[in-house]
Amino acid sequence: MIEIPPKFAGRPPVHPDAKNPLAVWKGAAGLAEDVRRYGKWMRDEAFKRIGHLYPPVEVTKAMAKARPDLEQYVGDKLTVIAWLWARTVKSPNPAYSRVDVPLVSTFILSSREGKEAYVQPVIHKDGYTFTVRVGKPPAAARGGTKTARGSNFRCLMSSAPIGADYVMKSGMEHGLGIRLMAVVVEGNRERPYLSPIENVPNLTAMPDIAFLQQPMTNDRRWFSPPLYGFPNWADIFTRRQLVALTTFSDLVGEAREKVKQDAMKAGMLDDNCGLEDGGTGATAYAEAASLYLAFCVDKMTDTNTTVCSWQLDPPRLRATFGRQAIPMVWDPAEANIFADAAGDFGRCVLSLVEVLECLGLPGIGRANQQDATALVTGTLRVFSTDPPYYDNIGYADLSDFFYVWLRRALKPIYPALFATVAVPKAEELVATPHRHGGKEKAESFFLAGMAQAMTRLAEQTHPAFPVTIYYAFKQSESESEKGTASTGWETFLNAVIRAGLGINGTWPIRSELATRNVGRDTNALASSIILVCRPRAVDAGTISRRQFVRQLNETLPLALDAMTRASEGLHSPVAPVDLSQAIIGPGMAIFSRYDAVLEADGTPMTVKTALQLINRFLAEDDFDADTQFCLHWFEQHGWEVGKFGEATVLARSKGTSVEGVKATGVIEAGGGNVRLFKWKEYPADWHPRTDVRLPVWEALHQLIRAYNTHGDSGAARVLAGTAGKAEAARQLAYRLYTLCERANRAEDARAYNEVVTGWTGIESAAAKVPAPKQRTLFDHEGAE
Ligand SMILES: C[S@@+](CC[C@H](N)C(=O)[O-])C[C@H]1O[C@@H](n2cnc3c(N)ncnc32)[C@H](O)[C@@H]1O
Known part of the structure; x- marks a missing residue:
């Protein structure tokens, strides 16, 4: 981006069909247009070679029989968006030891309101089939066959527990299996889910994938597949993905040749000098275009592994790198690379071209690789x-994912840069x-x-x-x-x-x-x-x-x-x-x-x-951990509902848990949502003496409730009962007041302001609350 586009700034594209009504090619617009054109050529060419590996699904009357929502498609051939798989392992129950049972994190396919869909496993005497149903899923569908975090499951046939150790051992010794669970297709402005249809072609001829037989780092923090018998980069792709990606990788080199020929035909001189040697003629230009096409293949790799999964809402493919790690995915989603959806090479080209097109190119840039x-x-x-x-x-360890593919396509252009089979790691800081x-x-x-x-x-x-x-x-x-x-x-x-x-x-x-x-x-x-x-x-x-x-x-x-x-x-x-x-x-x-x-x-x-x-x-x-959680949650959501997952992450970062905070009675948590209770919702029959987990947050909001319903005397009883937390509660009220004021939450700010300004009065009243009587004071409060 710094070094290469400026070399070709202002040049028109070389593709014979390139068009621009203004005939002005600013910055890298000409190069961008060529990347688009030759990218399209690569996709078309790949479709000719491997399009048959991605067959559409014909909807039959039989399929629509139990699924009225499919009637409109009977006789249509629908494009597959993705195949949804389940990893399997042999059942640990001796009675079913021949059955490969699924390891599924959820049977829900879509949780969108009105569009709910889920997989229902139908169990037979010695096996099972997957059927896709539409409508509200049963509660049990949510958890799939998972029983706890990590790789803990239950046997679908017998409910026998399948522990993490068993899964790892099975993976290491025999390899985990994979079985089709559902298919997502392109409908009329919707994406219906179908029961598994075995239209996945059997691949016999496989490309040479020796370049992918490189080990991932066996570091649990960033790489889970090696723990389950998938040690090499080659192991996180289906056979079809390997065929597809190597086809595109080969096409990068073919596209380079085409660009060079077209560039010369278009009148660009050729000095036979490549990018690494400072060339600016047809050879270097062809290398530049192919470099960006190789990046597109890398981007496509991100959306074509068995680490990709299916997102429920909005329903779409989730790429490999949701975060900087390679996790183990139990129910992988395999994209149709010709479906004009995530995973399609055309999409990758477009997103790259968008950037190239708008590069400012203020001057010539230089990039050097050096150890800092x-x-x-x-x-x-x-x-x-x-x-x-x-x-x-772990930059270097993770970079190998992209490097192995880039090296395959680009070593002819950058032999020095791709000299090593994997990314150099020793100097990494x-x-x-x-x-x-x-x-x-x-x-x-x-x-x-x-x-x-x-x-x-x-x-x-x-x-x-x-x-x-x-x-x-x-x-x-x-x-x-x-x-x-x-x-x-x-x-x-x-x-x-x-x-x-x-x-x-x-x-x-x-x-x-x-x-x-x-x-x-x-x-x-x-x-x-x-x-x-x-x-x-x-x-x-x-x-x-x-x-x-x-x-x-x-x-x-x-x-x-x-x-x-x-x-x-x-x-x-x-x-x-x-x-x-x-x-x-x-x-x-x-x-x-x-x-x-x-x-x-x-x-x-x-x-x-x-x-x-x-x-x-x-x-x-x-503040205590529960209060810190509430404070941060309040800053983000006020009294509104937020996602449970977000709350879990926040709670963990504050050293507590959503369940723990819920136990204090300050939040409502369930159905994937979390919400802070307003002070008005706090129970009046509460007693600090019997409250075994009392965060400052709760003490303050109980105080506000009592103050607003019973004035000084009510608040004084709360303050006297929570004496050890009084100063922290005041500080919290102050902080919440400032926060609400800045966020224009006037009504909330008023409640905190009142309690802060009335503090002296409450404190004096609390001092008069006779200590021995505290035991019974609250017993009456609920009835007041
Ligand atoms: C925070 S990242 C930079 C990310 C970059 N700003 C971006 O947006 O892509 C830190 C970078 O430092 C690089 N690095 C690690 N050790 C290094 C070293 N000894 N010399 C130079 N770079 C190093 C890593 O490879 C990584 O790319």
Whole structure:
């Protein structure tokens, strides 16, 4: 994107049918048009060669007999959108040991209202068949044959438990099976589901796939298939997917030849010089076009593996990389690559061309591949870098997925770049325990390497500009006695400071797609955090811990205030989820200004301690886990319903669970939804003494309920009964008031405001509540 399109900027396309009514080809528009044209040629050519592997389904009278919704299609040949499979394993029950029973995470096919569909397994004496039904599914369909998280199932024939160990052992020893469960077809503005139709052709001639017999890394965090007997990249494709993808991969080379011939016919000179040798003629142009076509094949690979699954609502294919990992998918969805839906090469070409077309191309760019720890630029530069985030993503291990396919298509163009059979991994600056022999060694490797890389930047940065470093890593909620800190941040900041850089600020910059999967994951931020650094002054001196804390006290409250307030034309408020990261900036600005902050015993303060001291300024850390959950949920959803899955992720990140929060009585959870109760819904016959799990959130909202229904005296009884949580409840009310005010939730804000302003009165009334009588006070409340 930086280097290649500018070489061909402003050039018209070479395809004989290319058209542009204005005859002006700005930027990379000509190249984009060629990628579109030759991409279409590849798809048409592939259809001629392998189109028969994707037969349509003819709807018969027999099929429509039990399915009135199919009557309109009788006699029609419907295009298949996807084949939905189920992994199978031999039943552990000796009576059914010959039956391959399905491992299915759900039998629901569509949960869209009015369009519900599900698979109903029909069990016979020695086997079963799958039948697709429409209409409201029975409750049991939701869980498929799964019994618990991970790979725990039950035998469809006998209900015998199928544990994870059994599945792994079976996979390793005999391989797991696969069986067709349903077929999704293209209807009249709908996608009906059909019972399995064995129209999948039997493939006998297979392409050479030696290039895919490369092992995935056997690291549980990112790769599950090896645990179940799928160790190599070749193992996560169906035979048909392998045929399809190798066909397209072959066509990249054929397209390159065609582009070159057409380019010469169109008058482009040929210097016989490829891209790697700096060519700009027909050979290089053909290589450029084929490079982008190879990217399209890679994108297509993402939607054509047995790690793809079927999304229920909206119903469509979910690609391999929903997040940066290769999970085990029990019910894979196989796309029809000629259905003009997800998985179709044409779609991949379009999405790439859209980008090429609108590239600005302000000038010639250069891209070099270098190890950051050995970076040599030759002159002072402006650095803006996006380094790996500690142990978040296994880039090199995961890149192999794409690399093996790219290498097959592009090695003739870039022999040096694709010299190795897999992606080089040793220099990768990621704290990967499996590569470095344990967690601690991985941390040391990351720290030493990152410090070296940062030193290179500090040495070669232009003094007029700050070094900006993206670090989208969340400070985890790993609490210790002394407070919150995070190894990922701590190690990284250590590296930056060791390299002689001072941190001047941490700016959250909105850069992430809100809907991406990882955005809903625990360690995802709403923004990227940019560390703004400059080389530290020589002889910066030292300060004591006490002086450091004093400076923090002077600076951080104001900084927090500024961050959480919008500033017209300057910045919008920092999103709550980013605040923990954003506060590091002004705190670390003080810490990293000096050569050291000295502890009372003269030893230099660690970055970890500094982070803990800084994090104390975030009041949220003082609340219990259930309250933190409620607070964040309220920020996102107010009193509205939200998705259960989202609540689970949030609860986990706060160190609690949805079930746990539900047990406190502050939320309603069920049917895939979660909702916070309003104070009006809280039970009046509640008693703090019998409440075994009482988060500050509940105490405050009980207080508001009592205050609004019984005035000072009612609230005083609650306050007296929850005395240990009084200060936290007041802080929470304050925080909620500010939050509601900023979010224009006037009515909610009023309730918190009233309780905060009436606090002194409630407190004095609570002081008069006689202690011994507390035992009976609440007994009457419900009746009042
Ligand atoms: C956070 S990602 C950058 C992502 C990039 N901004 C993007 O949008 O695609 C960090 C990158 O650092 C690369 N990396 C890891 N170790 C490296 C090293 N020693 N030298 C240079 N790059 C390295 C990883 O391969 C990864 O691509």
